[in-house]
Amino acid sequence: MISIKNISKNFGKHEVLKSISLELEKGECVALIGPNGSGKTTLIKIILGLLYATEGTVTVNGEIVGKDVAYRSIIGYMPQMSRLPENMTVAQVFALLKRLRSDVETIDESVYKMFDIDGMKSKALGKLSGGMRQKVSAALAFMFSPEILILDEPTAALDPVSNENLKDKIKQEVADGKMVMITSHNLSDLDGIVSRVVYLMEGEVYFDKTIEELQASTGEERLNRMIVESLKPQTA
């Protein structure tokens, strides 16, 4: 579904991504993790066409990113919503995007209903709490039934019940054959959801393993323990 070939990105002299190559397939739930400044957000922005790669190409379902915008019709992106037009209401955001995506026939309102977005639809975006913004962002990402979901810190500000509900929804999407990419610093939130872990370090892929491979190499059951064990320096 997403093919990343030798992607490098420089900001001035600073090399943020160093020749990264990844193949992400249908039905996979990939955790893109790494310390701050490792290049996770940069890679996501390149996939979305928000940043232009210095070198390399990204293709989504065979379409080269950057040539046309049509490929984004199969992507649902859940950003961290902090800077928004403060007087625009929740209802207006949904109305605007529905108008812009009027070609989409299958509207998935399950997350919209799950998070009771109707109950906050008259609220201005500037008046929403962090958790409410997160719910709006999630509902928008799932709304147009995308084949690829890119979720940036999806559970960061959510309450425990909403967190579990969203995790169930993600699992269901993966079971339906969709591709999900998640970035999160809270590894326990990714437990039981992700099937593959891509760990970025200083702009390079430090490791790229399936959960089964990680379990076999570390002997751990929980994801955060698997990552910690994988990052330990290898002793002879």
Place this chain on the structure above:
Amino acid sequence: MIQIARYLTIDLLKNKAIIGSLLLFAAIGWGLFFIESQPEKALLMLMQVTLLLLPLITLIFSCVYYYNSYEFTVLLLSHPIKRSAVIQAFFIALSISFSIAYTLGIGLPLIIHNPSVESFILLTSGNLLLWIFVGLALYVSTKVNDKVRGIGLVLILWAFFAFIFDGLLMLLMYQFGAYPIEKLILVLTFLNPIDISRISVIMQTDAGAMMGLSGAIFIEFFGSLKGMLISFSSLLVWVILMYLGSVLNFRKSDL
């Protein structure tokens, strides 16, 4: 693009800064005609407000609004929407909102108290000026990703167009006063939209007669219908340049 512009305009018309600008313009507009018995003097004072305050307010607010809507821009661009449509929507929404604030705040008292050609010219050039400075703000914001640096740069540009450019022109006139450089000065004024607007208005009033020898050439040019059309056309060229500049910049910039 029209849908995005529509929703952004609705948001902007509820924005405290736009409402505040409208109230400030209205207080100045109505207040000046209330305290000044000669409408022409009030018009010249309103011209100064238009030429100095309006570019400053539009530059800073447009810049801040663009930076503060970053995630909304990203959200829109994660859908199959062209970059040019998003930045065009910002340009249109900001220009319409400021045009409403300026036309209601300053235009209304101007037309009621001093319905004249010079009032019409001030109102039209004021509107064109604010479109130019919205475009300039978006050009800078799409070029510079850092908010503080972006706002700093638009403040420098404002100072350049409002004061420094005129200072350089005066220096040129002073240094080469012995030579016939009036026509050169006339051409150079077209490089500054604030100067084009200022001279277009002043030349319609009695104050134009006090501008000496260079004023005579300016009156001859800007006082004629052809000169007026050229000055409005050049303001329109400025609008188009700023608009295209911000669109081209946004299309190729990293977000």
